[in-house]
Amino acid sequence: MKKLFFVFAFLIPLITYAQTIKTDVLILGSSNAAFAAGIQATESGVNAIILTQSDGFKLSDFKSLPQSGVTKAFEKRARKSLKLADSLPLPEITNQILNAVIKNWSDSSKLLDVINNTIYYEIKRSGSGWEAKLTKEKSIKAKVLIVTDNIEKILPTLKVESLKPAETNTLTYTENLYRTTIGGINGTSNYLPLYNLLVPNHENILYIKADNLEIGQAAGATAAYAAFFQTKTSLSNLKRIQGELLSYKLSLMPFEDVKIVDSNWLAIQKVGITGILKADIKDGKVYFNPEKEVTYDEVKQPIKDYYYKAQIWFDDHQNIPINLENTISMVCYVGNKAVDVTKNEIEKKWKKNYKFSSKYDLKKILTRREFSVIINEYLKPFDLINVDRTGRVIR
CATH class of the missing domain: 3.50.50.60 (FAD/NAD(P)-binding domain)
Structure with missing residues (x-):
């Protein structure tokens, strides 16, 4: 003791x-x-x-x-x-x-x-x-x-x-x-x-x-x-x-033109990081141009870089407009989703969830905002695909 x-x-x-x-x-x-x-x-x-x-x-x-x-x-x-x-x-x-x-x-x-x-x-x-x-x-x-x-x-x-x-x-x-x-x-x-x-x-x-x-x-x-x-x-x-x-x-x-109060800010950030849609750089600032229409040439190679199956889809769909119908066709083919089900889901979410100001129209050429939201939700390139220390896509 x-x-x-x-x-x-x-x-x-x-x-x-x-x-x-x-x-x-x-x-x-x-x-x-x-x-x-x-x-x-x-x-x-x-x-x-x-x-x-x-x-x-x-x-x-x-x-x-x-x-x-x-x-x-x-x-x-x-x-x-x-x-x-x-x-x-x-x-x-x-x-x-x-x-x-x-x-x-x-x-x-x-x-x-x-x-x-x-x-x-x-x-x-x-x-x-x-x-x-x-x-x-x-x-x-x-x-x-x-x-x-x-x-x-x-x-x-x-x-x-x-x-x-x-x-x-x-x-x-x-x-x-x-x-x-x-x-x-x-x-x-x-x-x-x-x-x-x-x-x-x-x-x-x-x-x-x-x-x-x-x-x-x-x-x-x-x-x-x-x-x-x-x-x-x-x-x-x-x-x-x-x-x-x-x-x-x-x-x-x-992005100078997409602030955090924007209802689609997160989707645009995620797609922007992937480079599937590239911004304009002007006078030392970066502009995503969310309301600008998407073109076939700007998304063809970046999406092919991310997805093997996208190479087949783009080979079968040459120089077509990036409208809602074709975008749904592409994400369904690459992501193994049912076309009709996806069309119905997107139509229901168009105004309520996505807060888009435009009308749901399958023939509508998509804006970069609309394309980003759909790609982010149905293909998830940011969430599902990794990159190495140099930013190279790892597939």
Whole structure:
């Protein structure tokens, strides 16, 4: 008994003074990217701590931020904190209001924690994850680390002299890398490929620019995937992460003319990522042209690239109009569906589900919007067909 007593007497000071906080994702920074990464990680179902090292977030004008699941989640919390009905407009979201809402959110959430005015003096590896030393007695251990500033403090652990933050690519259809997008940058022709986000030769650390909300949201979902499935960031599943981000309303293709409020936004995003319908790029912006009619020549080869059976169908149907009847014929042949049943289904859904403004007419030349919705629902090229790291279709 005396021996046990002395053992516990020895341990008590360690328990009293040493404190290790465990989390899934640790985000360093107080910018747009840190804000988005933390919210997305928690929305994706993992624990996240944001360490701001200041008196709170310092975001650019909230109204200027791209609308996505992150900003919508914040607005919902803001209404709750400010006790505003959905019918009333939100006041101007100053940084003071934003930080007050985030504090209420953090205080009431089991997943999100924001720690302000706390400087870390060391970050080092801890198993497959990371440990941030706040003091000699206090530290935070995380499975995945997202850095939006002060990368210099982490370089010694990585044993490198410098590290560049994740870079975006400019959309071009001369290569297929756009199919690996995990974030389109609002108002530009730029997008972030998943494999640009991952740090070569270093697991479970992501380094991103501080000012970009879209990249922050993408990083949050990627970190959440690794933490949730207890895996390495290098083993990130592209389709799962893309699907998660689409479910939280992040545009993966930066279409200027199809916003998230559009009833067909999701179908257009998914078909846009496949390249079956390609956008126009003009003055540094990307236009899907949803109301433009589809032509035979623009869809023939892309659909053949995705489906073996489509090669036979197009060989048997040369230079025909892409009207509703021919599109149904094609999706039924490629997807092994009954033509009459499919016609009836589409007719019932035309107005009610698809929200199309046009009349159901089998001889109607389809717009890119209508074609996208039908292709997405009946062939599911985005959901069912994988691509490799370069965006090449794997069949």
